[in-house]
Amino acid sequence: MPNTEWLCQPTATPNEAARAAAxxxxxxxxxxxxSLGRLETVATDFAAWQGVExxxxxxxxxxxxAGDHGVVTRGVSAFPxxxxxxxxxxxxxxGAAVAVLAREARAAMTVVNLGTVTPTDDIxxxxxxxxxxxTADFTADAAMPLDTLADALAVGAAAIDPGASLFVGGEMGIGNTTSAAAVLAALIGLDGAATVGRGTGVDDAGLAAKRAAVDAGLARHAARWAGLDAxxxxxxxxxxxxxxxIAALTGxxxxxxxxxxxxxxxxxxxSVAALAAVRINPGVADWLVFGHRSAETGHARALAALGAEPILDLGMRLGEGSGAMTAVPVIRAALAVHAKMATFAEAGVGA
Incomplete structure (x- = not known):
């Protein structure tokens, strides 16, 4: 595959001395x-990532x-x-939920269109x-050529600011829960029934169509990845x-x-994109924190495959990055109490 060698370059190493100090x-x-539970481990993880106590x-x-999905022609979404x-x-x-939450979290937000049926050049x-x-309808053809995949991965990589304290990825694309379910099913060896949820709120017929589309995609393409290394x-x-x-998120x-x-x-x-990223480069796993547990059916399976325990569980299933943004105040709280609480010696309290 062209222009993907960078994916296998090593990740940075968390600073274990800083973690120990924290x-x-x-x-x-x-x-x-x-006694502060996850707030403590969140703080010590960030200490290792930033290399400071x-x-x-x-x-x-x-x-x-953002991007559109050809599989929408199979009746998998409640929206056009x-x-x-x-x-x-x-x-x-x-005006979107994630935009509001990003402002509240003091996060700098960018919107990146990888490819839509309706152009957005004038926005x-x-x-x-x-x-x-x-993408193409993956029940009939590959979703994208390898060159396009390489380009999408690179677009994702280009979104990273090496000076940032934290990166959050969001997504938008009608039909993308079906695509994500197919990716998850392929990566962990399941079928549509085990990975497909209602996404945008499809009815029973739509749910059946989503499951059928995932199974058809797996049947058509499984030989393409069978026997390959991770x-x-x-x-x-x-x-x-x-x-x-999804490819941009992975990159x-x-x-x-x-x-x-x-x-x-x-x-x-x-989380499906994160699983793909970890399969491509296992060092990625040491740098991930999970914002929330989605109500979408396949999320629990993706989290289990990653060995992940999210910070929040609010029954959300919007996507966009909204659940992650909702978890940012918890991370800020974890770092605040870690840095600003008094020690026993400072407070004159017997340890």
Whole structure:
């Protein structure tokens, strides 16, 4: 595959001395050891990622990647493809849920269109690549050529600011829960019934159509990744049944740890992209924190495959990066109490 050698370059190594110093500080704070639960491990993880005893969230970057999906022709969505471009405009105008949450979280948000049926060149504030007018219907053909996959991965990598304290990826694309379910099913050896959920809220007929589409895609393309090693198999899966925005997320999730930037993962689609990234480059796993547990059917399976325990469980299933943005205040709280609580010695409290 062209232009993908960078994916296998090593990730940065978390600073274990800084983690140990942060753990030692946690043990000196005026509280019983472990009493702040996940807040403590979040703080010590960020210490290792930033290489300091008292980490901080100075700069958060959010990239929302968008693209259309040819599998929509199989009746897998409650909405037409035109909604993708309409929502891109909504993101850029600041009206989408993730845009509101990003402002509240003090995150710098960009909107990146990888390829939609309806062009978005005239929408201010959108970074347009238009690699293709969406993917092909993966029940009939590969979702994208290998060259296009390589380009989408590179677009994701280009979204990483190496100076950021945290990167968050979001996504938009009518039909993308079907594509993500197909990618997940291929990566962990399941079928449509085990990985497909209602996504945008399809009825029973739509749910059946989604499951059938995933199974048809797997049947058509499974030979393409059978017998390949994990990185090559993941790339083949993305090309055959993935989405442009899912590929961009995957590229971003590899590039951020290579630059020493931790990644906050959103819901189902983002977690599937994270699983693909880990299969391509196992070092990625050391740089991920998971924002929330989605209500979408396949998310629990994706999280289990990643060995992940999310920060929040609010029954959300919107995507866009919204669940991840909702978790940012919890991360800020974790870092604040870690840095600002008094130690037993400072407070004159007997340890």
């Amino acid at each position: 753990i030692a500080r946690q043990n000196e704070l005026t509280k019983p050891p472990g 008292k980490p901080a969230l100075d700069t958060i970057t959010l990239a929302v990647f 493809q035109s909604v993708t471009a309409q929502m891109i405009a909504n993101f850029a105008a600041g 201010p504030g959108v970074i347009n690549h238009q690699l293709a007018p969406g 990185p090559d198999a993941a790339l083949a899966v993305l090309a055959c049944v993935g989405g442009l925005e 971003a999730y590899v590039a951020a740890p290579q630059a020493g930037v931790p990644v906050l993962i959103d819901g189902f689609i983002s």
